[in-house]
Amino acid sequence: MLRRLAAVAAWAVFLAAVPTGSLYVTTLPSGADVWVDGTYVGRSPLVLDALATGHHAVGITKTGWDPLQLDVSVVAGQTTLSSTRLAQAQTGVRPALGSIALHGEEADATYLDGVPVSPAKDGTYVASAGTHRLVARTAHGRLTRSVTVWPQTRTDVLLQPDTEPPRPSVVAPAEDYVPRTAIRLDGTKVVIRYGGHEVVGRIGLTTYRLDGKSVDYGEAPTLIGNRLYLPLDLLTTLSQGAR
Structure with missing residues (x-):
């Protein structure tokens, strides 16, 4: 019995000594099936922890999109990001639809590519894949967005009164681009440390501190339900990591 306990203890010590890291997988569009070293692990976005350090084969598949096979390197004690934009498969089949959700200014009429549209039951607007011209009629006038x-x-599109020439105004859920553990909320203060960057912002203010420098991204941190939304340009910078 003592010999068996000693063997178990030695094995536990060995396992504790094995260096491991984490892998964070995101895709655009999300919801892709992910395999690591031939084992199915779930759908993107996902975080896979306690991976042995070194190279791993990551497979990504989604119906209607070209499959991918990636080689990623996991470093001990760190989170490795694999962020992939999928390419649509040339099958001749009409691609699945997407949707648009409006936030901010309330619109009493909405037009997509010049055609009046009405929201679905969940409040979103169904749209075909691609770039569209969105016009929203609000109390502050007509707002136009690409x-x-x-x-x-x-x-997700955040509508705010134009103070300068119209420009794209897009926000996205922060946790779709960075792990939730990298995000810290302290009252109105938002701090994100990820990919070699540090971002400090405040709810309601469009100016952020990115790596010690002041940057105005045009959109303030926004809480919708329990989810934090940030400017897509900022999230893209974080997900790409330090250059």
Whole structure:
């Protein structure tokens, strides 16, 4: 019995000594099936922890999109990001639809590529994949935005009165681009440390501190339900990591 306990203890010590890291997989569009070293692990976005350090084969598949096979390297004690934009498969089949969700200014009429549209039961607007011209009629006048829609993906658009020439105004859920553990909320203060970057912002303010420098992304951090939304440009910078 003592010999068996000693063997178990030695094995536990060995396992504790094995260096491991984490892998964070995101795709655009999300909801892709992910395999690591031939084993199915779930759908993107996902975090896989306690992976042995070194190279791993990551397979990504989604109906209507070209499959991918990636080689990623996991470092001990760190989270490795694999962020992939999928290419639509040339099957001749009409791609799945996406949707648009509007936030901010309330619109009493909405037009997509010049055609009046009405929201679905969940408040979103169904749209085909691609870039669209969105016009919303609000109390502050007509707001025009250029919006890109991905199949089977919801694009969130924050509408605010124009203080400068119209420009794309897109936000996205922060946790779709960075792990939730990298995000810290302290009252109105938002701090994100990820990919070699540090971002500090405040709810209601469009100016952020990115790696010690002041940057105005045009959109303030926004809480919708329990989810934090940030400017897509900022999230893209974080997900790409330090260059």
